[in-house]
Amino acid sequence: MVLFEKETLLPPPRAAAVRSRWRSVGTLVRNAIVLAVILKTSFAFYQRWTAGEDSSASVVKCPQVGPLVPGQESPALSKMEDYFQSDKFRNETIKRLAGAIRIPTQSYDDLGPVGEDSRWDTMYDLADYLKSTFPLVHSTLALEKVNTHGLLYTWKGTDASLRPTVLMAHQDVVPVAEATIDQWTHPPYSGYFDGKYIWGRGSADCKNNLIGILEAIELLVGAGFEPKRTIILSFGFDEEISGRQGAGHLSGVLIDRYGKDGAAVIIDEGGGMADSWGSTFALPGVAEKGYIDVEIIVRMPGGHSSIPPTHSGIGVASELVTLIEAHPYEPHFHAENPLLGLLECGNAYSPEFPSSLKKHLPWKEPSCPAKKDKLALEAAKQGDEVKYLFTTSLAVDVISGGVKNNALPERTRVLVNHRVNIGDKVSEVQAKLVHLAHRVAAKHNLTVQAFNDESEIPSSIKLNSVQSLEPAPVTPTSVDGVTPFGVLSGTTRALYGESILIGPALMTGNTDTRYYWDLTRHIFRYDPGYDPEVGFSLGGIHTVNEKLSVVAHTAGVQWYSLFIRNMDEADLA
Numbered sequence: 001m002v003l004f005e006k007e008t009l010l011p012p013p014r015a016a017a018v019r020s021r022w023r024s025v026g027t028l029v030r031n032a033i034v035l036a037v038i039l040k041t042s043f044a045f046y047q048r049w050t051a052g053e054d055s056s057a058s059v060v061k062c063p064q065v066g067p068l069v070p071g072q073e074s075p076a077l078s079k080m081e082d083y084f085q086s087d088k089f090r091n092e093t094i095k096r097l098a099g100a101i102r103i104p105t106q107s108y109d110d111l112g113p114v115g116e117d118s119r120w121d122t123m124y125d126l127a128d129y130l131k132s133t134f135p136l137v138h139s140t141l142a143l144e145k146v147n148t149h150g151l152l153y154t155w156k157g158t159d160a161s162l163r164p165t166v167l168m169a170h171q172d173v174v175p176v177a178e179a180t181i182d183q184w185t186h187p188p189y190s191g192y193f194d195g196k197y198i199w200g201r202g203s204a205d206c207k208n209n210l211i212g213i214l215e216a217i218e219l220l221v222g223a224g225f226e227p228k229r230t231i232i233l234s235f236g237f238d239e240e241i242s243g244r245q246g247a248g249h250l251s252g253v254l255i256d257r258y259g260k261d262g263a264a265v266i267i268d269e270g271g272g273m274a275d276s277w278g279s280t281f282a283l284p285g286v287a288e289k290g291y292i293d294v295e296i297i298v299r300m301p302g303g304h305s306s307i308p309p310t311h312s313g314i315g316v317a318s319e320l321v322t323l324i325e326a327h328p329y330e331p332h333f334h335a336e337n338p339l340l341g342l343l344e345c346g347n348a349y350s351p352e353f354p355s356s357l358k359k360h361l362p363w364k365e366p367s368c369p370a371k372k373d374k375l376a377l378e379a380a381k382q383g384d385e386v387k388y389l390f391t392t393s394l395a396v397d398v399i400s401g402g403v404k405n406n407a408l409p410e411r412t413r414v415l416v417n418h419r420v421n422i423g424d425k426v427s428e429v430q431a432k433l434v435h436l437a438h439r440v441a442a443k444h445n446l447t448v449q450a451f452n453d454e455s456e457i458p459s460s461i462k463l464n465s466v467q468s469l470e471p472a473p474v475t476p477t478s479v480d481g482v483t484p485f486g487v488l489s490g491t492t493r494a495l496y497g498e499s500i501l502i503g504p505a506l507m508t509g510n511t512d513t514r515y516y517w518d519l520t521r522h523i524f525r526y527d528p529g530y531d532p533e534v535g536f537s538l539g540g541i542h543t544v545n546e547k548l549s550v551v552a553h554t555a556g557v558q559w560y561s562l563f564i565r566n567m568d569e570a571d572l573a
């Protein structure tokens, strides 16, 4: 999963070490960290909440689907189920995943075009490795190479009227900085197995998904499974640096081929399991915050610094920065924010969900529309990790201006990063900045050029959108009738038991699915492999000592196989 979008924001990288430090600082949290924090802190803050009267008994929110087991059976499929539990499978899966980890498919921020920059060429090695490791997949599914390294597998179903199941993963990994190699307990590209964990870059993000999906298909082919519903595997190769070359092209091919809303469901990397309020939740990401990076250029007359104006371009830019920071975004729960649904789940099922919270739930009551805003304000006091799940963030991240100690700066540049709240729009962020820029411009007699393609003019403040993405459409989580969310839920509870609750989650990072919004509304960012003994774990993604429990991995493979079969039988509404 990519944690921030930066390639156009960073100065030219000087060394791998610089990039990697960027990636490993605390802000580079996976959505799961955010979730873990909210799940932990929320318990504390709900307890601190003043005790109020219990709200009336409400209809059950967050209905849970029962375990969903495929109806179609065969001796070969039963044998496959047994095989998942065997030592032989365990040994082989370790070998397969380790082999993939040993191919260092690193995505660099400054990669040139595919075909020109030779650093992409490790992708050929991975494609060769997959071909030799999964012979049945390659003799049964059609494989197309999209933009050279994008891998698009199609297992054609017998019923063309059924919309396909799409499974995704990315082939690339975050680079390992030279300077951090000695901090790894086992070398990052070793694929070392210590009896419990498989170690290395990509073991948890997300060659586990790449290999897991292919293992499930290989076994299903071997067991004679023939899908009615077409199965598509779409593997990009630059997710960690924007996904434009991989997912950007793959999604186009699929949307052309199957049309808008042409797929039944997409499963991509994302949230896993976490404990909270005395329950264990599976947390598929059903929404992603948006983002916009805004470049502010202040143009002022140059001249000798011995005869300066009261405010130089840097002073004016600073004034605008100060004004921007003085007007942060307020916390606000829009009705579609999945976090509200998660709170409903905690309220409905979790033994340690504090009764004091109930006065803020259910938030859907038409009689008290302000409830959720109170909820937001209270929750926001508990810390930024919680607050930014329902608040647009802004961070002034880059500033440059001036070239010499005796010359006035003619051009000062500032970059402001925003993560847009669920329910808000990129244009609202733009409008707010335009308003603030006008205030500063009026004071200093400058012209504002707001988000247009015109070239910069002297004595101006120019606002440019460097890159932006609206918040993702929120995936439906209804379980009325047979729905993709219901199939995901039922598959998960069939595998792990009914003590696992399924709750909707919000991603603060983006995955390759950003390019697939038109292919289906049913997008889930979900890591289905879980080892109860390890519990919630980030597994060192994007930092040192990335590793994955083999129990989690084998469970993940089994989950993919069950999900494919359940989707095949699903009579979707």
Ligand SMILES: *[C@@H]1O[C@H](CO)[C@@H](O)[C@H](O)[C@H]1NC(C)=O
Pocket (backbone or CB within 6 Å): 087, 088, 091
């Ligand atoms: C699995 O690997 C372990 C450790 O290498 C070995 O002792 C065991 O015999 C293997 N089991 C099978 C069934 O291959």
Ligand SMILES: *[C@@H]1O[C@H](CO)[C@@H](O)[C@H](O)[C@H]1NC(C)=O
Pocket (backbone or CB within 6 Å): 445, 459
């Ligand atoms: C403001 O700028 C305009 C054109 O850039 C100029 O004609 C005008 O005299 C300026 N006004 C002041 C008060 O400096």
Ligand SMILES: [Zn+2]
Pocket (backbone or CB within 6 Å): 001, 002, 170, 205, 206, 239, 269
């Ligand atoms: Zn990833």
